Amino acid sequence: MTAFALLSPAVRAMLALWALLLLLADLFCGVLSVARRRLRCAALTLLLFAPTYFLWQVMFDLSLFGDTADAAPISRVLGALDGLCWLAALALLTLGSALLAAYHLRYGRRHITPAAVKLFLDRLPCGICCWRNNGRVLFSNICMNDLCKALTGAPLMSGDVLRAAAPDGVLTANGRVWRICCRTLDFGGERIKELIASDITAEHAKTQTLERDKAELSALNRELLAYYGSIDDAVRREEILRAKVTIHDEMNRLMLTTTAADSADAAELDRIFSLWEQNALLLGKAAEKDREAADMAEQLAAALGIRLIRPGAMPQALNGKQRDLLHSAALEAIANAAKHAEAKTVTVTFSETETALECRFTNDGKRACGEPRFTGGLANLSLLAEKQGAEVFAECGQDFTLVLRFPKTTEDVQPFG
Numbered sequence: 539m540t541a542f543a544l545l546s547p548a549v550r551a552m553l554a555l556w557a558l559l560l561l562l563a564d565l566f567c568g569v570l571s572v573a574r575r576r577l578r579c580a581a582l583t584l585l586l587f588a589p590t591y592f593l594w595q596v597m598f599d600l601s602l603f604g605d606t607a608d609a610a611p612i613s614r615v616l617g618a619l620d621g622l623c624w625l626a627a628l629a630l631l632t633l634g635s636a637l638l639a640a641y642h643l644r645y646g647r648r649h650i651t652p653a654a655v656k657l658f659l660d661r662l663p664c665g666i667c668c669w670r671n672n673g674r675v676l677f678s679n680i681c682m683n684d685l686c687k688a689l690t691g692a693p694l695m696s697g698d699v700l701r702a703a704a705p706d707g708v709l710t711a712n713g714r715v716w717r718i719c720c721r722t723l724d725f726g727g728e729r730i731k732e733l734i735a736s737d738i739t740a741e742h743a744k745t746q747t748l749e750r751d752k753a754e755l756s757a758l759n760r761e762l763l764a765y766y767g768s769i770d771d772a773v774r775r776e777e778i779l780r781a782k783v784t785i786h787d788e789m790n791r792l793m794l795t796t797t798a799a800d801s802a803d804a805a806e807l808d809r810i811f812s813l814w815e816q817n818a819l820l821l822g823k824a825a826e827k828d829r830e831a832a833d834m835a836e837q838l839a840a841a842l843g844i845r846l847i848r849p850g851a852m853p854q855a856l857n858g859k860q861r862d863l864l865h866s867a868a869l870e871a872i873a874n875a876a877k878h879a880e881a882k883t884v885t886v887t888f889s890e891t892e893t894a895l896e897c898r899f900t901n902d903g904k905r906a907c908g909e910p911r912f913t914g915g916l917a918n919l920s921l922l923a924e925k926q927g928a929e930v931f932a933e934c935g936q937d938f939t940l941v942l943r944f945p946k947t948t949e950d951v952q953p954f955g
Contacts, residue, residue, distance in 0.1 A: 669697025
C-alpha cells in the first residue's frame with residue numbers, strides 16, 4: 539500500500555489532470571442544466587463539482603508543498619490515504635459525471651430545447667428575426683443574417699435597421715425573391731417585433747409564367763373572336779352576293795320571258811306578274827329589316843308617351859352588327875328614359891371624328907344624382923358593345939345622355955329609319 543503523497547509526481551499529475559477534466563465536464567453540465575431550466579440536474583451537478591474541486595485543490599496543495607508543515611492539515615491527512623482510495627473516489631465522481639452527461643444527451647434527443655429550436659430555425663429556407671422596441675435583436679436565424687447583409691451591407695445588429703431596409707412587400711436580394719411580413723407580438727409581458735422573409739422565388743417565376751400565358755391566351759381569344767366575326771361577315775356578304783346574282787339572273791329571265799310572252803294569254807301574264815312581285819319582295823327584304831327596327835323604336839316610344847327625334851340618318855360607316863347594336867341601344871335608351879327619368883323626349887344625334895363615330899341618346903327627364911350605374915339592360919348592352927370593340931358610357935350634364943361610340947370602319951350600312 540502506497541500513500542498518495544508518496545506517489546511519483548507523474549502519477550499525481552495524471553490524477554490532477556483527471557480531476558481537472560471532471561471539473562470542466564461538471565461545469566458544462568451545470569451550465570446546460572441552467573440553460574434548460576433543469577434545476578434538479580443543476581443541484582446534482584453542484585454535488586459532483588464540489589468534491590471534485592476539493593480533491594483537485596488538495597492535489598495542487600500537495601504538489602506545491604508536499605507532506606510538510608507548509609501544507610494544509612487536511613491536505614496532509616488526505617495525502618496519507620492509500621492511492622487506491624483516491625482512484626476509487628475519482629472513479630465514482632467520473633461515473634456520476636458520465637451518468638449526468640448521458641442524461642443530458644438523452645434529454646436533448648427526446649425533448650424540445652432552445653438549441654433544438656435554434657438548429658431547426660437555422661435550417662429553414664425563410665428568414666426570421668425578433669427584436670425589442672429599442673432595436674436589440676433577440677433572435678435571428680442564418681437566412682435572415684445573410685439577407686440583412688445583402689440588403690444593408692452589414693451584419694444584423696439592429697432590428698430597426700433591418701426593418702428600414704426590408705419594408706412589407708416583395709423585394710429581390712441575393713438573386714432570390716422575398717416576401718416581407720412584420721408583426722408585433724406579446725412575449726414574456728413585453729411587446730416585441732417579428733419579421734419574416736419568405737422565399738417565393740419559385741412561386742414568383744410560376745406567377746410570371748402564368749401571366750404571360752394568360753396574356754397570350756387573351757390575345758389568341760381576341761384574334762379568334764375577330765376571326766369568327768369576320769367569318770360571319772364573310773358568310774353574310776357571300777349570301778348577299780348570291781342573292782344578288784340570283785335576283786339578277788331571275789330579272790334577266792323575267793325580262794326575256796315578258797318580252798316573249800303572248801299578250802293574249804292571260805294565264806301566262808298572271809304567272810309572269812307573280813314572279814315580278816316575288817322578286818320585288820326579295821329586293822325590299824333588307825331594307826324592311828332596318829325599317830322594322832326603326833318602327834320598333836317608334837312603337838316603343840309611342841307606347842311610353844315619348845317623342846323620338848332623329849334629325850339625321852345613320853352614318854354610312856357601320857356594319858350589320860353595329861347597326862343591330864345601335865337599334866338595341868335606341869330601345870334601351872327609350873325604356874330607361876321613361877322608367878328612370880320620366881322623360882318626354884329622346885333625341886338621337888350622330889357625331890363623327892377621325893377615329894370614331896358616336897350615337898348620342900339624350901332625354902329631357904330628371905337627372906339622377908351621383909354616377910350612373912350600368913345594371914340590367916345597360917350592363918348587357920355594354921357587354922355586347924365590348925365584343926364589337928365599341929364603348930357605352932353616360933354623360934350627366936344638364937340632360938342625361940347615353941353615348942354609343944364605335945371605332946371607324948369602312949363597311950357600308952343602311953341609314954337609320
